[in-house]
Structures are given as C-alpha cells and as structure tokens.
Amino acid sequence: MSDQFTSIDDARERLGKVGYLADEPAALVSYLAGMLGKPVLVEGPAGVGKTELAKAVSRATGRNLIRLQCYEGLDEAKALYEWNYRKQLLRIQTEAADTGWKEVKDDIFGEDFLLARPLLNAITTEEPVVLLIDEIDKTDQEFEAMLLEVLSDFQISIPELGVVEARTHPLVLLTSNNSRELTEALKRRCLYLWLDYPDVERELEIVRLHAPELDQKVARKLVEVIHMIRALDLKKPPSIAESIDWARALLLLGAEDVDQAVLQKTMSIIVKHRTDLDLVAERVGVKLGDGLLGTRQAG
Numbered sequence: 218m219s220d221q222f223t224s225i226d227d228a229r230e231r232l233g234k235v236g237y238l239a240d241e242p243a244a245l246v247s248y249l250a251g252m253l254g255k256p257v258l259v260e261g262p263a264g265v266g267k268t269e270l271a272k273a274v275s276r277a278t279g280r281n282l283i284r285l286q287c288y289e290g291l292d293e294a295k296a297l298y299e300w301n302y303r304k305q306l307l308r309i310q311t312e313a314a315d316t317g318w319k320e321v322k323d324d325i326f327g328e329d330f331l332l333a334r335p336l337l338n339a340i341t342t343e344e345p346v347v348l349l350i351d352e353i354d355k356t357d358q359e360f361e362a363m364l365l366e367v368l369s370d371f372q373i374s375i376p377e378l379g380v381v382e383a384r385t386h387p388l389v390l391l392t393s394n395n396s397r398e399l400t401e402a403l404k405r406r407c408l409y410l411w412l413d414y415p416d417v418e419r420e421l422e423i424v425r426l427h428a429p430e431l432d433q434k435v436a437r438k439l440v441e442v443i444h445m446i447r448a449l450d451l452k453k454p455p456s457i458a459e460s461i462d463w464a465r466a467l468l469l470l471g472a473e474d475v476d477q478a479v480l481q482k483t484m485s486i487i488v489k490h491r492t493d494l495d496l497v498a499e500r501v502g503v504k505l506g507d508g509l510l511g512t513r514q515a516g
C-alpha cells in the first residue's frame with residue numbers, strides 16, 4: 218500500500234474503505250496534499266467531518282496519526298519541544314564540583330534532555346506520518362507565525378542544538394471552525410478545503426455507514442428532517458455528528474417512523490439550545506404532525 222494517494226479515485230476509494238465518504242473536493246485535496254507536499258487547511262461548521270478526514274487519511278495511507286489539539290494559550294513548549302528541566306537539574310547536581318560550565322552546558326542541552334512535542338515528533342519520525350493540527354483558530358497569531366516555519370520548510374530551529382530537518386514528509390491537515398480569521402500567510406501555504414453539510418443522498422450514505430441496522434425508510438426521513446431543521450435560522454444547526462447520534466438513538470428506541478411524537482421525545486439529541494428547541498418543535502414538529510413531509514408511504 219502506498220503511503221500517499223495515487224489519484225483522486227484512489228483517494229476516494231481508499232478513504233471509503235476505511236469508513237470516510239469523501240466528496241470530490243475532499244478526495245482531490247487529499248490526493249494533491251501528498252503529491253504537492255502541501256498542508257491542507259480544512260474549514261467548515263462544527264461536526265461536518267474535518268477531524269475525521271485527517272484520521273481517515275491516516276488509516277487509508279497506513280501512516281501513524283500525530284495530533285496537536287490547539288487551545289488558547291498553546292505555546293511552543295507544548296507544540297514543538299521543551300527542555301526537561303528536572304532531568305537537567307539532576308544532572309547538574311551529579312556533576313563533579315570542578316566541572317566547568319561549558320561542559321555542563323554541552324551536556325544538558327543535548328538530545329537526551331529534550332522533550333519532543335507533536336510538531337517535532339512529526340518531522341523527526343523515521344516513518345512518514347499524518348500530522349493533524351486540530352482547531353488552529355483557537356490559538357493566537359504568534360503561534361500561527363511559529364507554525365509557518367515548520368509548515369513551509371519542514372524544519373525546526375532549536376537555538377542550543379541547531380536546525381532539525383524533517384527526515385520524512387508528513388501529510389499535514391489543519392482544521393478550523395472559523396472562530397477567527399486565519400492569517401493570509403498561513404492560507405497561502407496551504408491547500409484549502411471547505412467542508413459543508415452534505416446533500417441528502419450523501420448524508421444518508423454516511424448515516425447508513427454508522428447505523429447500518431436502521432430501517433432505510435426511517436433513515437431517509439431522519440436525514441430529510443435534519444435538512445429541514447438546518448434550513449431554519451438556528452443558533453446551532455445539527456451536524457452530521459448529530460444525525461449519526463440520532464440514528465443510533467432511534468435504532469435503540471426501536472422507532473418505526475420519524476413522526477411528531479418521536480421528534481418531540483428525541484429532539485434534544487439534535488438541537489441543543491433552549492430557543493432552538495422551541496423553534497424546531499413549532500416549525501418542524503407541526504409539519505410532521507400534519508403528515509406534510511414527503512416520505513410518508515402509501516397505506
């Protein structure tokens with residue numbers, strides 16, 4: 218198995234085999250990322266499969282996944298490397314009293330005293346990996362700037378040690394929920410993928426994949442209801458993750474239809490704001506009650 222995709226079709230097929238249904242743009246960038254050696258920036262609303270794409274690329278290419286979860290205040294020490302102060306201190310204490318500072322310094326700033334964090338790990342491993350930098354928009358701009366060196370040159374400079382160059386080229390995927398605008402400099406270095414809510418047919422396929430035992434008719438109606446709900450002006454529209462949860466819940470509850478009663482009972486699985494719940498009950502619940510929705514079967 219090649220550790221990168223050899224064509225768009227190859228990407229789609231292999232991602233499919235590991236449980237990720239990629240649409241054309243997702244298959245295309247997954248393929249190009251490997252061929253061009255460029256990172257991919259994946260943006261889109263919550264729960265549309267951004268993180269999962271990186272995990273699926275790792276499974277499909279047989280590369281290990283190294284994940285850097287971003288958060289406010291994330292710094293180089295947690296992302297790149299850190300000196301192991303405790304070990305350095307212990308070493309200093311055990312040096313003979315007459316050892317000169319230079320020798321001590323050469324000693325304690327060697328690789329043995331370095332704690333490698335995800336980014337350093339990703340470029341120094343022997344085996345090529347998939348590097349997932351998840352939710353990059355949660356960090357600040359200084360962090361982004363630091364990341365640029367890594368992403369454009371695949372190297373990290375450590376003042377005391379010198380420049381560490383990549384042994385292998387990682388496949389890099391960055392995800393963002395758009396909570397802040399990323400810098401142009403970062404965007405320029407990346408291929409861009411906008412993941413949006415899928416159409417009914419694709420989402421139905423995804424739901425089937427995750428809840429294969431659910432009755433086909435119920436599954437279709439569930440996805441249609443989700444799409445109706447997304448069309449409302451909600452604070453937080455339901456994502457694919459919620460469709461999947463809902464499908465699994467309906468399966469457990471043995472629901473035979475998605476009608477007003479079922480929606481009323483299970484609505485909190487898919488909408489999670491007080492005001493959204495009211496709006497959905499009022500707009501969609503009533504329609505279901507009247508039997509106005511398309512997939513009602515004859516008889």
Ligand SMILES: Nc1ncnc2c1ncn2[C@@H]1O[C@H](COP(=O)(O)OP(=O)(O)OP(=O)(O)O)[C@@H](O)[C@H]1O
Nearest residue numbers: 236237238239263264265266267268269423457458
């Ligand atoms: N194309 C797809 N094929 C198969 N499963 C999918 C697909 N898209 C999304 N999913 C499923 O949807 C769920 C949510 O995906 P994921 O966690 O990757 O979303 P996300 O975009 O990273 O969300 P967030 O922004 O909240 O982190 C996962 O269970 C994933 O398996």
Ligand SMILES: [Mg+2]
Nearest residue numbers: 267268269392
């Ligand atoms: Mg995610």
